[in-house]
Amino acid sequence: MADEPLVLGIETSCDETGVGIVRGTTLLADAVASSVNDHARFGGVVPEIASRAHLEAMVPTIRRALDTAGVKAADLDGIAVTAGPGLAGALLVGVSAAKAYAWALDKPLYGVNHLASHICVDQLEHGRLPSPTMALLVSGGHSSLLLSEDITTDVRPLGATIDDAAGEAFDKVARVLGLGFPGGPIVDRTAREGDPKAIHFPRGLSGKNDPAFDFSFSGLKTAVARWVEAKRRAGEPVPVADVAASFQEAVTDVLTRKAVKACRENGVDHLMIGGGVAANSRLREMAQQRCDRAGIRLRVPRPGLCTDNGAMVAALGAEMVWRDRAPSSLDLSADSSLPVTDVHVPAAHLEHGHFHDQAYDALGGGEA
Amino acid sequence: MLLLAFDTATPAVTAAVHDGTAVLAETHQVDARRHGELLLPAIDQVLKAAGVDKHALTGIAVGVGPGPYTGLRVGLVTAAALGDALGLPVHGVCTLDAIAFQARAEGLTGEPFTVATDARRKEVYWASYDAEGRRVEGPGVDRPAELTPAARAVGAGALLYPDSFPGGHGPEHVSAGALAGFAAAELAAGRELLPNVPLYLRRPDAQVPAAYKTVLGGKAVLPA
Ligand SMILES: [Zn+2]
Numbered sequence: 001m002a003d004e005p006l007v008l009g010i011e012t013s014c015d016e017t018g019v020g021i022v023r024g025t026t027l028l029a030d031a032v033a034s035s036v037n038d039h040a041r042f043g044g045v046v047p048e049i050a051s052r053a054h055l056e057a058m059v060p061t062i063r064r065a066l067d068t069a070g071v072k073a074a075d076l077d078g079i080a081v082t083a084g085p086g087l088a089g090a091l092l093v094g095v096s097a098a099k100a101y102a103w104a105l106d107k108p109l110y111g112v113n114h115l116a117s118h119i120c121v122d123q124l125e126h127g128r129l130p131s132p133t134m135a136l137l138v139s140g141g142h143s144s145l146l147l148s149e150d151i152t153t154d155v156r157p158l159g160a161t162i163d164d165a166a167g168e169a170f171d172k173v174a175r176v177l178g179l180g181f182p183g184g185p186i187v188d189r190t191a192r193e194g195d196p197k198a199i200h201f202p203r204g205l206s207g208k209n210d211p212a213f214d215f216s217f218s219g220l221k222t223a224v225a226r227w228v229e230a231k232r233r234a235g236e237p238v239p240v241a242d243v244a245a246s247f248q249e250a251v252t253d254v255l256t257r258k259a260v261k262a263c264r265e266n267g268v269d270h271l272m273i274g275g276g277v278a279a280n281s282r283l284r285e286m287a288q289q290r291c292d293r294a295g296i297r298l299r300v301p302r303p304g305l306c307t308d309n310g311a312m313v314a315a316l317g318a319e320m321v322w323r324d325r326a327p328s329s330l331d332l333s334a335d336s337s338l339p340v341t342d343v344h345v346p347a348a349h350l351e352h353g354h355f356h357d358q359a360y361d362a363l364g365g366g367e368a
Numbered sequence: 369m370l371l372l373a374f375d376t377a378t379p380a381v382t383a384a385v386h387d388g389t390a391v392l393a394e395t396h397q398v399d400a401r402r403h404g405e406l407l408l409p410a411i412d413q414v415l416k417a418a419g420v421d422k423h424a425l426t427g428i429a430v431g432v433g434p435g436p437y438t439g440l441r442v443g444l445v446t447a448a449a450l451g452d453a454l455g456l457p458v459h460g461v462c463t464l465d466a467i468a469f470q471a472r473a474e475g476l477t478g479e480p481f482t483v484a485t486d487a488r489r490k491e492v493y494w495a496s497y498d499a500e501g502r503r504v505e506g507p508g509v510d511r512p513a514e515l516t517p518a519a520r521a522v523g524a525g526a527l528l529y530p531d532s533f534p535g536g537h538g539p540e541h542v543s544a545g546a547l548a549g550f551a552a553a554e555l556a557a558g559r560e561l562l563p564n565v566p567l568y569l570r571r572p573d574a575q576v577p578a579a580y581k582t583v584l585g586g587k588a589v590l591p592a
Contacts, residue, residue: 048437048572055441055566059448073453089438092404096442099408100449104422330412331405 005077005321008065008101009314010058012094013086013114014141015039015050017057020311021069022318027124028069030304030311033057040181044171047087054093062101065310076107078327080317083111083345084338086141091334099330108327110317111345113155113338114308115142118274120151120319121312125301133299134268136259138283139275139308140167140182143255145213145262146340151316152323157340158262159213162205166251166277169217173247176225177240187244188280194241196249196282199227203254213262220250252283260290272299279303320344369555370426372450373548374411376443377435377463378485378524380541381406385418386429386548388556393418394545403439407446414544428456429551431463431542433567434493434507435485440566447564460562461551463542464495464507464523469553470539470546471522472501480504482517484525484533485541492525493569509569 004024011018015036021029035053039045066073081098084091095111102109119135135146143161148154164172167184174183179190201223204216224247231238263271271291277283278300291298305311320327329347338345369388374381379400385392395410395417415422430447433440451458464483471481479499484492487509495506496518512525512532519535526536539546554561 046572051437051441052566052568052572055445055448058445059452062449062452089441092438093441093445096404096407096445097449100446101453103408103412104450104453330408333402333405 005318006071006075007078007080007314007317007321008062008076009080009310009312009317010062010094010098011082011114011117011308011310011313012054012090013082013084014090014308015045015053016308017054017061018308018310018313019061019065020309020314021065021071022124022311022314024318024322025123025127025315027311028071029065030309031061031065031068032309033061036182043175043181045087047089050087051089051093054090058093058097062097073101073105076105078108078110078317078321079105080110080112080313080320082114082117082313083328083332084114084335086114086336088334088336091336095332095334099332103330108321109330109332110320110325111328111332112313112316112320113340113343115144115146115340116151116155116343117312117316119146119148119155119272120316121274121305121309122272122299122301123319124311124315125305126299129272130270132266132268133270133272134259134263134266135272135274136255137275138166138255138273138277140171141165142275143215143217144340145259147262147266147268151343152319152325153343155340155343159211159215159258161215161217163216163218164221166215166217166255167275169221169251170277172221173224173244176228177238177243179240184276184280187248188282190241191245191248191282194239194243194245196245198239198242199246201246201250203250206254212265213258215254215258217251220247248280248282252280252286255283256287256290259287260294260296263296264294269295270297270299274301274306276307278306369552370420370424371429371548371552372411372415372425373429373544373551374407374443374446375431375463375466375542375544375547376403376407376439377431377433378541380543381410382542382544383407383410383414384544384548385414385420386545386552388552391545391548392420394543396543398541400436400439403442407442422454425454425456427459429459429461429548429561430564431466431547432460432562432565433463434487434509434569435463436488437566437568444564444566451564458564459551459555460564461547462495462503462507462562462567463547464493465503466542466547466550467523467539468495468497468501468503469550470543473546473549474539476520476522477501479520480518481520481522482515482526482533484512484517484521484523486524486528492529494525507567507569
């Protein structure tokens with residue numbers, strides 16, 4: 001439809017400089033410049049390296065997205081950007097660029113929530129989200145169960161990890177097994193050769209009296225490390241594929257069981273899975289089986305849309321324009337700890353003082 | 369010539385409009401933690417104050433540091449984005465050169481001097497200038513005690529370390545008006561300015577995490 005809003009979205013919350021262009025719920029371009037290889041030898045994302053890479057990649061990635069979409073910047077109906085949560089210095093590069101484009105082109109600016117964007121991206125693949133939608137968001141930064149009636153205004157957290165994010169556990173286990181970084185894809189690949197029932201690793205927070213929708217992956221990670229070390233100390237070979245498969249089984253078992261339970265208890269018949277870990281093949285397979293059994297419709301975007309990208313931000317921005325939500329003001333700030341309930345940051349939201357300080361404090365004392 | 373100039377390499381968030389002859393309008397706010405929030409509103413405000421439409425601009429001049437990275441990048445990415453969206457050339461100016469230009473405009477002439485700004489971690493960003501105001505050394509980043517600055521010094525870094533900069537005085541931070549004046553003079557003289565690339569001067573802080581710590585204690589055995 002020609003009158004659907006044409007929106008450009010910018011995502012710089014971690015190590016990917018993402019720029020997407022969306023018309024309504026149709027994806028026109030999804031340009032990504034990643035600094036992941038610059039971080040690999042450090043075993044994790046180094047904030048200053050990510051921020052430097054965002055600055056270099058910002059304008060070229062925007063140009064590439066506009067070229068791919070075949071649209072002119074002047075034709076846009078809005079510019080959306082991840083305002084948080086994420087790495088403070090990295091977010092600031094994207095927010096500053098978005099403001100400059102919005103102001104120069106006289107377009108409305110939408111500072112949006114990274115987590116809500118991860119949910120909304122599914123509209124590009126499976127059409128508008130039903131109301132309500134249950135979302136399981138799993139990545140290197142978060143593991144949450146979220147219930148949304150309207151993705152532009154209302155996201156309610158039902159539970160979240162109390163320690164490590166699921167993706168972090170993948171990274172750490174990959175390191176223990178000497179598989180490299182980032183851990184998600186490598187563990188997934190290695191696990192295909194292994195037996196998921198070989199070792200029974202613990203399922204965190206799965207007891208009767210544990211919080212029903214919270215997660216814990218720290219104990220699991222430690223259990224894997226202990227098991228592997230015990231083998232090495234005994235001078236026995238480590239069955240790397242079996243460990244990877246059994247670990248992955250433990251993670252996906254807890255995630256899918258809690259997600260299906262959340263749907264059932266809240267009378268929700270749609271489950272959406274997003275975030276980088278949603279690209280995991282075993283998670284997708286197990287979620288499909290359990291949803292089929294429970295009569296729940298499963299929506300998972302293709303792997304390329306599950307990881308951080310600009311298209312997801314554009315998707316939420318387009319929905320904001322479509323539903324006539326209030327734009328952000330030019331003094332929009334990057335908020336590294338933006339709560340998941342703040343789906344976007346409209347102009348009136350600005351409570352000056354506390355969260356700006358938080359965003360900068362999050363940079364730590366090491367910044368020059 | 370109609371230049372929009374701004375700088376975020378010091379605690380000041382400053383923007384100005386310059387017509388090639390004089391500064392038409394300038395804004396200046398000091399808040400080292402809010403460059404990101406303050407810059408675009410300041411740009412909007414200074415163009416309104418100057419009565420200049422953004423589409424009438426002929427170029428952008430931006431301070432490329434050296435300066436604390438997080439704030440510095442706000443200015444550079446804003447300049448790059450505005451340059452792209454408005455189809456304008458972006459000229460980079462060493463922030464210390466702009467402070468030197470301002471110091472001379474305020475009367476510091478006829479003798480060499482050093483400009484120093486606060487680089488945190490007990491260091492300063494610095495550069496030295498001759499009696500004609502030409503940069504002869506720097507920019508560099510060092511501990512003040514390791515420098516042999518000129519008898520006269522300006523900038524917040526000089527004021528912060530009076531033992532190393534006995535002749536320290538203002539200007540403290542950069543002003544976009546001076547930065548625009550410097551850029552306009554250089555462009556008029558047919559000289560090239562800098563690319564819109566940050567003068568970081570330090571490598572990124574990135575420590576390889578210590579060897580994987582075993583939960584059982586002792587040295588981890590990592591496969592090759
Ligand atoms: Zn994410």
